[in-house]
Amino acid sequence: MEGTVWFSSVTEVTSKGKGMRESRVLVLNVSCEPLQILAIRRAVRLVLGGKAEVVEFGAGHLRSEHHVLARPTVIRLHRYVHVPYQDLPFTRAGVLLRDNYACQYCGATPLPALLTIDHVMPRALGGQSSWENVVTACRACNGRKANKPLHVAHMTLRSRPVRPTRPSLLRHLLSRHPTWHQYIVG
Helix, strand or coil: HHHHHHHHEEEECCCCCHHHHHHHEEEEECCEEEEEEEEEEHHHHHHHHHEEEEEEEEEEEEEEECEEEEEEEEEEECCCCCCCCCCCCCCHHHHHHHHCCCCCCCCCCCCCCHEEEECCHHHHHCCCCCCCEEEEEHHHHHHCCCCCHHHCCCCCCCCCCCCCCCHHHHHHHHHHHCHHHHHHCC
């Protein structure tokens, strides 16, 4: 396939200097419902393979030895993809996204690397590592609460931790991108 050969040697040129690894593309179903976010390489393969079309372009270009292509930020598939219901795996990244990268005790929003995951009911006291028992916390609040239940530490949660749905996490993710927020459904 000529498109695959062409893309294997492509590089990205942007005004911000971001490389190919950092570039992500929103994938929409035929109905314009957000499906997922892909690496730009996979997205371009879908477009060049005739399985998707570019809906929106971003800053910068993709270059190969013989071609220049505007960088896609949103693509739409040509065929409908049914997304079956499935439970989301419990991950640190998922907890941070569910809690909107904010400490659930004080509301601080430091850099994601400075946020920690805290067990509302400590594991030492029988708490589980689950969506319903884990929240995002800044280092100061996590240290202050330590290995104590909320009432002993005299702390309260800003919101009760719940198991997120796939659409709710996708909605949080889309709202953080300047172009993608317009594709938030419901």
